[in-house]
Amino acid sequence: AQSVTQLDSHVSVSEGTPVLLRCNYSSSYSPSLFWYVQHPNKGLQLLLKYTSAATLVKGINGFEAEFKKSETSFHLTKPSAHMSDAAEYFCVVSEGGGFKTIFGAGTRLFVKA
Amino acid sequence: EAGVAQSPRYKIIEKRQSVAFWCNPISGHATLYWYQQILGQGPKLLIQFQNNGVVDDSQLPKDRFSAERLKGVDSTLKIQPAKLEDSAVYLCASSLRLAGAEGTDTQYFGPGTRLTVL
Numbered sequence: 001a002q003s004v005t006q007l008d009s010h011v012s013v014s015e016g017t018p019v020l021l022r023c024n025y026s027s028s029y030s031p032s033l034f035w036y037v038q039h040p041n042k043g044l045q046l047l048l049k050y051t052s053a054a055t056l057v058k059g060i061n062g063f064e065a066e067f068k069k070s071e072t073s074f075h076l077t078k079p080s081a082h083m084s085d086a087a088e089y090f091c092v093v094s095e096g097g098g099f100k101t102i103f104g105a106g107t108r109l110f111v112k113a
Numbered sequence: 114e115a116g117v118a119q120s121p122r123y124k125i126i127e128k129r130q131s132v133a134f135w136c137n138p139i140s141g142h143a144t145l146y147w148y149q150q151i152l153g154q155g156p157k158l159l160i161q162f163q164n165n166g167v168v169d170d171s172q173l174p175k176d177r178f179s180a181e182r183l184k185g186v187d188s189t190l191k192i193q194p195a196k197l198e199d200s201a202v203y204l205c206a207s208s209l210r211l212a213g214a215e216g217t218d219t220q221y222f223g224p225g226t227r228l229t230v231l
Contacts, residue, residue, distance in 0.1 A: 043225065094218065
């Protein structure tokens, strides 16, 4: 059975410092992995996705994530946080080209001025 | 390209009443998903359609929830009767490829319907 664990419910960083949001997964098959962002009162927006083409995935707004099969992790990073990055971030695992989609519980990112 | 449309955006009802939500996916998208997002939690998949057939409804509370996707385009999710614990945001998403196809299947989300059950 597949599952997703986001290791931190809240992360707080200062503007201009690096961001690390952690995600571990389990899957019986070779999964597809995604990160979505949800700003207050806005819809879910895709940040990036892993499809097995490359282990380091670059997304929008300077975010990137590295797929590590040996660690079953897919952590999201950004070198320098911006105030506009404050939002809820969800790690998502999907099997079979869209079957069995599971969202993590989410990590709330706070960015301090 | 127009995104996923949902209506209404907000709904307040009393418990034991009925409510329906509507979703129009992106044109040409074969797969449609309904999620329930309770405050403070990640979205939970309720039902997944491939064209007008149900692919997965294992987490749909079938005693009170129903959904249909007639003609394989737009979809309606209904709750009858509603309970207090149904208060949540109901999200609709769609994806281009048929579920089970090789490769990824990026889901595009609508703005959601916020349901409050009093």
